[in-house]
Amino acid sequence: MRIGVMGGTFDPPHDGHLALARAAAAQLGLDRVMLVPAAQPPHKPGGATMPAAQRIAMVRAAVEGDPVLEASSDEVDRPGPSYTADTLERIAAEHPGADLWFILGADQLEGFPGWSRPERIVELARLAVASRPGAGDPAMDFLAGAVAAGRVDVVDMPEVPISSTDVRARIAAGEDVSHLVPAPVAALLHSDAAS
Ligand code: ATP
Numbered sequence: 053m054r055i056g057v058m059g060g061t062f063d064p065p066h067d068g069h070l071a072l073a074r075a076a077a078a079q080l081g082l083d084r085v086m087l088v089p090a091a092q093p094p095h096k097p098g099g100a101t102m103p104a105a106q107r108i109a110m111v112r113a114a115v116e117g118d119p120v121l122e123a124s125s126d127e128v129d130r131p132g133p134s135y136t137a138d139t140l141e142r143i144a145a146e147h148p149g150a151d152l153w154f155i156l157g158a159d160q161l162e163g164f165p166g167w168s169r170p171e172r173i174v175e176l177a178r179l180a181v182a183s184r185p186g187a188g189d190p191a192m193d194f195l196a197g198a199v200a201a202g203r204v205d206v207v208d209m210p211e212v213p214i215s216s217t218d219v220r221a222r223i224a225a226g227e228d229v230s231h232l233v234p235a236p237v238a239a240l241l242h243s244d245a246a247s
Pocket residue numbers: 059060061062063068069072155156157158159160182183184185211212213214215216217218
């Protein structure tokens with residue numbers, strides 16, 4: 053069993069998240085990719101804008117019916133910040149013998165050495181890294197080698213110029229975001245805005 057794990061805030065989930073998860077699954081032959089929203093993102097001191105219950109509901113809606121992608125409430129079910137190393141340890145214990153990949157965008161690489169127990173993360177999982185607008189320069193290969201030599205797979209995908217920050221700004225400005233997020237997520241965002 054080959055399992056991908058993708059952490060993030062998913063505030064809200066958007067088409068870039070799904071493109072990354074699907075490209076990693078296709079290129080690495082993953083049987084499953086778990087999208088794991090953070091309860092309280094450790095790298096975002098201000099926390100997420102939308103409550104965890106709403107973010108996991110949107111991630112569930114985004115992957116509904118997909119044969120490979122699934123939502124995991126592993127982190128939102130626990131109070132306080134969750135660290136990727138701990139999450140991967142739990143997933144590894146639940147799936148003995150599985151090969152794990154932690155999937156991330158290149159914007160996360162620079163800060164990766166400062167995460168909790170990064171060496172444990174790359175012991176438990178290989179990293180699957182995709183370029184991201186603004187972070188997809190040639191420094192990626194260098195950074196990838198520096199943080200986790202020999203444990204990185206580069207995911208080749210067209211850059212998707214979408215971020216949750218931009219989606220939130222558009223929602224705040226009253227703009228339509230249905231071209232940036234999966235349809236079931238747009239429906240949830242729309243019903244939240246209306247309520
Ligand atoms: P925010 O703007 O709030 O930081 P985000 O769009 O970066 O949101 P996150 O939930 O922070 O979304 O990201 C989760 C993971 O998905 C990270 O590893 C991030 O690099 C990756 N990711 C998000 N959007 C893209 C994208 N458009 N292309 C490639 N990777 C992405």
